[in-house]
Amino acid sequence: MPRQPPKPKTDPQEVDFLKAYDPASFDRPSVTADLVLLTVLEDALHALMIRRSEHPFLGAWSLPGGFVHMDESLEVAASRVLREKAGLSRIFLEQLYTFGEPTRDPRTRIISVAYMALVDSDRLLKAQSHGHDVQLARVDVSWAGEEGGPAKLIGPDGKKLSLAFDHADIVGLAVKRLRGKLDYTPVGFQLLPATFTLFQLQRVHEVILGHPLNKDSFRRRMLASGQLKPTGHAQEDVGHRPAGLYRFAGPST
Amino acid sequence: MPRQPPKPKTDPQEVDFLKAYDPASFDRPSVTADLVLLTVLEDALHALMIRRSEHPFLGAWSLPGGFVHMDESLEVAASRVLREKAGLSRIFLEQLYTFGEPTRDPRTRIISVAYMALVDSDRLLKAQSHGHDVQLARVDVSWAGEEGGPAKLIGPDGKKLSLAFDHADIVGLAVKRLRGKLDYTPVGFQLLPATFTLFQLQRVHEVILGHPLNKDSFRRRMLASGQLKPTGHAQEDVGHRPAGLYRFAGPST
DNA sequence: TGAATAGTGTCTATAAGACAATATCCC
DNA sequence: GGGATATTGTCTTATAGACACTATTCA
Numbered sequence: 370m371p372r373q374p375p376k377p378k379t380d381p382q383e384v385d386f387l388k389a390y391d392p393a394s395f396d397r398p399s400v401t402a403d404l405v406l407l408t409v410l411e412d413a414l415h416a417l418m419i420r421r422s423e424h425p426f427l428g429a430w431s432l433p434g435g436f437v438h439m440d441e442s443l444e445v446a447a448s449r450v451l452r453e454k455a456g457l458s459r460i461f462l463e464q465l466y467t468f469g470e471p472t473r474d475p476r477t478r479i480i481s482v483a484y485m486a487l488v489d490s491d492r493l494l495k496a497q498s499h500g501h502d503v504q505l506a507r508v509d510v511s512w513a514g515e516e517g518g519p520a521k522l523i524g525p526d527g528k529k530l531s532l533a534f535d536h537a538d539i540v541g542l543a544v545k546r547l548r549g550k551l552d553y554t555p556v557g558f559q560l561l562p563a564t565f566t567l568f569q570l571q572r573v574h575e576v577i578l579g580h581p582l583n584k585d586s587f588r589r590r591m592l593a594s595g596q597l598k599p600t601g602h603a604q605e606d607v608g609h610r611p612a613g614l615y616r617f618a619g620p621s622t
Numbered sequence: 623m624p625r626q627p628p629k630p631k632t633d634p635q636e637v638d639f640l641k642a643y644d645p646a647s648f649d650r651p652s653v654t655a656d657l658v659l660l661t662v663l664e665d666a667l668h669a670l671m672i673r674r675s676e677h678p679f680l681g682a683w684s685l686p687g688g689f690v691h692m693d694e695s696l697e698v699a700a701s702r703v704l705r706e707k708a709g710l711s712r713i714f715l716e717q718l719y720t721f722g723e724p725t726r727d728p729r730t731r732i733i734s735v736a737y738m739a740l741v742d743s744d745r746l747l748k749a750q751s752h753g754h755d756v757q758l759a760r761v762d763v764s765w766a767g768e769e770g771g772p773a774k775l776i777g778p779d780g781k782k783l784s785l786a787f788d789h790a791d792i793v794g795l796a797v798k799r800l801r802g803k804l805d806y807t808p809v810g811f812q813l814l815p816a817t818f819t820l821f822q823l824q825r826v827h828e829v830i831l832g833h834p835l836n837k838d839s840f841r842r843r844m845l846a847s848g849q850l851k852p853t854g855h856a857q858e859d860v861g862h863r864p865a866g867l868y869r870f871a872g873p874s875t
Numbered sequence: 876t877g878a879a880t881a882g883t884g885t886c887t888a889t890a891a892g893a894c895a896a897t898a899t900c901c902c
Numbered sequence: 903g904g905g906a907t908a909t910t911g912t913c914t915t916a917t918a919g920a921c922a923c924t925a926t927t928c929a
Contacts, residue, residue: 396692397650400722400733439649439731443722467720467735469653469696478692480653480735482720568908586891588909593890603900609906610899821881839918841882846917856927862879863926 398478402446403434405543409560410490413507420502425475426533447484456496461487461559473535485543487559510544517545555596558617566612651731655699656687658796662813663743666760673755678728679786700737709749714740714812726788738796740812763797770798808849811870819865
């Protein structure tokens with residue numbers, strides 16, 4: 370890049386620099402933390418959705434979210450939203466992506482740092498009181514593999530929910546990311562209770578990936594990974610040979 | 623979560639809502655787009671670094687970056703930084719992560735949306751005039767695989783650069799992401815000129831991954847992927863049997 | 876002709892899929 | 903004992919690593 374003659378007073382970097390020191394001198398975007406809280410319920414992936422009670426998108430469904438306060442980190446903001454909106458803490462939480470199209474919110478410029486959270490449905494159902502304005506909606510993606518694209522959210526009546534803002538894209542990206550992570554990280558455990566059978570784990574993987582898995586191969590891979598520790602106990606009262614229960618042990622610990 | 627009695631005037635959601643409508647009523651963070659521009663030079667990964675001419679971290683090295691303007695998307699802001707600071711456009715650019723620790727910038731709250739850009743060194747060296755305050759620094763990570771952690775940046779004199787802010791973490795994350803992508807996406811091409819030999823591609827992979835690869839297996843995998851198209855031409859004047867030149871063809875196109 | 880690297884063919888080890896056989900529980 | 907699913911073992915197939923061999927260019 371050919372160097373230009375220095376013009377200190379109008380250099381865009383210099384202007385930006387001064388802006389950073391004088392918050393009142395220019396407009397800044399608002400920044401929110403939005404949460405895709407996923408769980409597996411009745412052999413399907415579900416996300417926690419909240420009905421909007423304000424314009425814009427009044428009556429449409431949106432992800433739980435809130436503004437990032439000046440004294441909290443993004444992760445702390447996401448944890449706070451998780452606690453305030455779902456009554457949960459200490460669950461898997463990971464930054465997903467930051468959405469910043471200038472027109473994504475018709476009110477004003479709002480940049481959203483999206484987080485993905487995973488929890489087993491028992492914990493979520495205990496913590497969360499569902500009602501008229503909060504629900505677990507089934508997540509439905511029309512694409513295979515890790516192709517990506519927006520998600521549809523289906524209510525208990527089987528009808529497609531109307532979603533606010535770009536939240537269909539955010540949920541879609543969460544599913545894509547989750548599918549990708551499944552191959553090389555032990556993330557499936559996050560969607561199950563503390564102890565679980567191999568078949569339960571396989572069902573979780575199948576639900577997320579959207580296609581059936583080979584049982585033998587899945588068993589071998591999981592046991593060979595060294596991340597599962599047998600509890601010594603087994604299922605009870607199941608009407609057939611009970612499966613052994615496992616616990617997540619972490620990598621080579 | 624037990625539902626609390628409604629207190630409309632002090633509901634934190636309501637306060638947040640009002641804040642969004644009245645920009646002057648509260649402090650908002652500044653948002654910047656920071657760029658990790660990577661290239662492979664002399665069999666080593668390098669990143670474009672800029673020496674700071676202002677406090678804080680005066681004299682330390684930092685990633686190219688700039689404030690996100692109110693009317694531009696995050697990606698457009700990153701492209702603009704790429705153009706302004708490196709003189710490049712139309713190269714691989716992908717959002718990496720958003721860094722938002724409240725104290726990461728001692729001046730004021732600045733949230734940084736980090737982007738990773740990849741370019742072949744020929745293009746970068748043509749576009750970029752290096753000088754006293756801009757350099758390509760060798761990227762050195764002390765961790766293996768995709769473990770992650772901060773990166774060290776080494777200047778031409780072999781000495782470690784002093785880095786500003788949390789930029790060592792940002793570069794480290796870029797390397798980790800790049801290593802992860804290499805396995806399942808054709809991202810290595812972005813660091814090579816339009817046509818290249820299989821061995822050049824292998825060197826790029828080895829440099830990024832930080833360990834040698836099996837030549838036979840690499841060849842087979844790459845050719846089997848269907849993403850390489852032979853150009854029909856070969857190297858010239860190389861003092862040995864010339865290698866065939868390939869071009870990136872995209873998945874099954 | 877020789878040096879040097881490109882490219883091919885073959886063998887072996889490892890992991891995945893298929894499938895049969897056996898084990899264990901509840902009724 | 904019968905129904906049902908869990909678990910183990912074996913065979914087959916696909917893929918990765920190792921290694922030997924041949925090919926092509928320039929000096």
